[in-house]
Amino acid sequence: xxxxxxxxxxxxxxxxxxxxxxxxxxxxxxxxxxxxxxxxxxxxxxxxxxxxxxxxxxxxxxxxxxxxxxxxxxxxxxxxxxxxxxxxxxxxxxxxxxxxxxxxxxxxxxxxxxxxxxxxxxxxxxxxxxxxxxxxxxxxxxxxxxxxxxxxxxxxxxxxxxxxxxxxxxxxxxxxxxxxxxxxxxxxxxxxxxxxxxxxxxxxxxxxxxxxxxxxxxxxxxxxxxxxxxxxxxxxxxxxxxxxxxxxxxxxxxxxxxxxxxxxxxxxxxxxxxxxxxxxxxxxxxxxxxxxxxxxxxxxxxxxxxxxxxxxxxxxxxxxxxxxxxxxxxxxxxxxxxxxxxxxxxxxxxxxxxxxxxxxxxxxxxxxxxxxxxxxxxxxxxxxxxxxxxxxxxxxxxxxxxxxxxxxxxxxxxxxxxxxxxxxxxxxxxxxxxxxxxxxxxxxxxxxxxxxxxxxxxxxxxxxxxxxxxxxxxxxxxxxxxxxxxxxxxxx
Amino acid sequence: xxxxxxxxxxxxxxxxxxxxxxxxxxxxxxxxxxxxxxxxxxxxxxxxxxxxxxxxxxxxxxxxxxxxxxxxxxxxxxxxxxxxxxxxxxxxxxxxxxxxxxxxxxxxxxxxxxxxxxxxxxxxxxxxxxxxxxxxxxxxxxxxxxxxxxxxxxxxxxxxxxxxxxxxxxxxxxxxxxxxxxxxxxxxxxxxxxxxxxxxxxxxxxxxxxxxxxxxxxxxxxxxxxxxxxxxxxxxxxx
Numbered sequence: 188x189x190x191x192x193x194x195x196x197x198x199x200x201x202x203x204x205x206x207x208x209x210x211x212x213x214x215x216x217x218x219x220x221x222x223x224x225x226x227x228x229x230x231x232x233x234x235x236x237x238x239x240x241x242x243x244x245x246x247x248x249x250x251x252x253x254x255x256x257x258x259x260x261x262x263x264x265x266x267x268x269x270x271x272x273x274x275x276x277x278x279x280x281x282x283x284x285x286x287x288x289x290x291x292x293x294x295x296x297x298x299x300x301x302x303x304x305x306x307x308x309x310x311x312x313x314x315x316x317x318x319x320x321x322x323x324x325x326x327x328x329x330x331x332x333x334x335x336x337x338x339x340x341x342x343x344x345x346x347x348x349x350x351x352x353x354x355x356x357x358x359x360x361x362x363x364x365x366x367x368x369x370x371x372x373x374x375x376x377x378x379x380x381x382x383x384x385x386x387x388x389x390x391x392x393x394x395x396x397x398x399x400x401x402x403x404x405x406x407x408x409x410x411x412x413x414x415x416x417x418x419x420x421x422x423x424x425x426x427x428x429x430x431x432x433x434x435x436x437x438x439x440x441x442x443x444x445x446x447x448x449x450x451x452x453x454x455x456x457x458x459x460x461x462x463x464x465x466x467x468x469x470x471x472x473x474x475x476x477x478x479x480x481x482x483x484x485x486x487x488x489x490x491x492x493x494x495x496x497x498x499x500x501x502x503x504x505x506x507x508x509x510x511x512x513x514x515x516x517x518x519x520x521x522x523x524x525x526x527x528x529x530x531x532x533x534x535x536x537x538x539x540x541x542x543x544x545x546x547x548x549x550x551x552x553x554x555x556x557x558x559x560x561x562x563x564x565x566x567x568x569x570x571x572x573x574x575x576x577x578x579x580x581x582x583x584x585x586x587x588x589x590x591x592x593x594x595x596x597x598x599x600x601x602x603x604x605x606x607x608x609x610x611x612x613x614x615x616x617x618x619x620x621x622x623x624x625x626x627x628x629x630x631x632x633x634x635x636x637x638x639x640x641x642x643x644x645x646x647x648x649x650x651x652x653x654x655x656x657x658x659x660x661x662x663x664x665x666x667x668x669x670x671x672x673x674x675x676x677x678x679x
Numbered sequence: 680x681x682x683x684x685x686x687x688x689x690x691x692x693x694x695x696x697x698x699x700x701x702x703x704x705x706x707x708x709x710x711x712x713x714x715x716x717x718x719x720x721x722x723x724x725x726x727x728x729x730x731x732x733x734x735x736x737x738x739x740x741x742x743x744x745x746x747x748x749x750x751x752x753x754x755x756x757x758x759x760x761x762x763x764x765x766x767x768x769x770x771x772x773x774x775x776x777x778x779x780x781x782x783x784x785x786x787x788x789x790x791x792x793x794x795x796x797x798x799x800x801x802x803x804x805x806x807x808x809x810x811x812x813x814x815x816x817x818x819x820x821x822x823x824x825x826x827x828x829x830x831x832x833x834x835x836x837x838x839x840x841x842x843x844x845x846x847x848x849x850x851x852x853x854x855x856x857x858x859x860x861x862x863x864x865x866x867x868x869x870x871x872x873x874x875x876x877x878x879x880x881x882x883x884x885x886x887x888x889x890x891x892x893x894x895x896x897x898x899x900x901x902x903x904x905x906x907x908x909x910x911x912x913x914x915x916x917x918x
Contacts, residue, residue: 295724552781553805563792568783569844571769583769586781606741606772607765631861658858659737676768677737 196353196417198306198315201335201343202286204279207299208270209239210330211278215439219624222381223543226264228255229270231494237271250508273361275299277436281460282330283428287467289322293428294340300590302340302423311504315355321363323351337361340423342570345391373413391417430468433528438458443482443519447511450479450520454507457525471496473529475503480524481517482524489514492560494588496531502554509561577637578646579675583608603652605662605676610671615663624674628661637664650675697854710832711746711885718866718880719852723747726832727851728825732841732869736764738858744808744836744882745775752781757805759783761797785814794820797835800826807835815843823847844869 208227224244226237235255247262285294292304301670312318326332335347345368370383388394415421438453473496473603481484491506569585576582622628633651648664662676707721715723733740787793800807814818828835853870
């Protein structure tokens, strides 16, 4: 059973989540409900039957495949929940994402399980034992998991134990266990099991001991494929798990959330999931979007734009919190959704190994811009930019930060130019042939003629430098067409 | 034992006056004007808020900070302008060598927002230039900013109207700015930590567009206080 054609021997881990239908529904339950006996029911053979139940329910004698009426007769206070396949799939995706952080080869199995190939990554975790321990401790926080280890996916699945084994079994141990596994686990077909019985085959070892040609005459192609897989002769071709291209996750709370403080906890959970996703994809996000959906009425949305990119949930939570303070929320929130599809690759050298703190000031300014954005709103921030134009109000405009393309006509003007520009030029009055704006002005130098906008409404202006009696200097212009005077800027 | 400790603690404080003996050097950042550096004992004090009180806008109060802005922005650090009275004119700023992408203009909608934005910016290492809103900031607000600046060891500037001069202020340095003639400022120290107020300086400004080569220093008036004349004498010898 050695794989001579492989350079390194694959080791497959099968993770099985026996209570997935139940544990996928737990987040939707109220805390006091979680302590009660709970069973998930599903339609099997035309009757509602128990699919799985928690330990409190088992104590009442409830077990899988019991009909609902029997279960309720055994335990009248049983909480019977209908199965939600979608919630299970979401949960399985979460778990796959978690597993993806350990190994790139993750395969989803419909029947609440995951396959992981761990031979390629054991060195990263300094041995199988520490890898399995780490995996177990991370899984434990989320779900009940058991595992099986084998040289190929099928063997790993067949060898699935009733608990999580953290030590890698030896080759001979695996062979022995596999050989003693009952054949009933390999196939569910009645007919096949009948023929196994007729042949006097009880374990997989018995089956594999027979010559292959003899077997192929008696059994169908499907079983032969399974045997080939068990011997690691055929590669296991199933699509590998890939993190989705965009992130969307939600937390439901049927009881409703009534104040902002209690919103923060589910938001934190969602952001932590987002950061797991970002870590698996090795990227940062550029913006996130929150949807808060009430029981009745319209949902509220909240966009958080980041000036840089982030993959730290604590920073994102801080920004979300700042913006949440400004948001008016309806009475009770039933569902919180977090979305994002704006990603950038993780910048090189951003792995908290910044020994000399070169990045520090840039990162600090990004954080400052983000928090100002979140608290004051996106309109509150701007940045002066240079434009290719001769008219002053078009040469210098304000833009949202982070979108600068400073290519201006630079150093063309010999005459001094001001530091302040009036957004709208202020008209200057003429009194006794003297210019007057707040106080009398006298011209020091000029004019400098600036023309612009000739393609739509031609503007021709003569710019002058003027000062008042206190020594403050102004930038005046006279429109040649209307002969009117304006203050356009202040030297400062 | 406890007594000597108390005394040594007192002596290490910056605001303990110890006669003519050497003062512990304060953290400063150069103003870009040598005569102003002398007046301010090295430069703009960091770890404190500096309040500038121009008699009116347009007399060169911003040119005073251009060298600092240039250094700061070209080091890749953010300069935050909170509620400037007019729109900054990008071509002139760019001609003065300021990196425009490091300039951030913030408009606040309420005194609370103003205070929050100012404090955030000081705490995150940006150079803050804040213009007081119409309703002048309260003493407690200024004290908050002053404490934030002391924690973060940054320079921060607050432009207030001249009417604020009558009110007390917790900041460490207050300078009144007045125009003597075009491009020449008269600076009056109204408050400076550890120094008696009243010192004045006439400062010809550097034109942002055309670099004025020779900068002349002229001290209008020696302060009357004796132990300060030492600094200015030394300054004179240097210049």
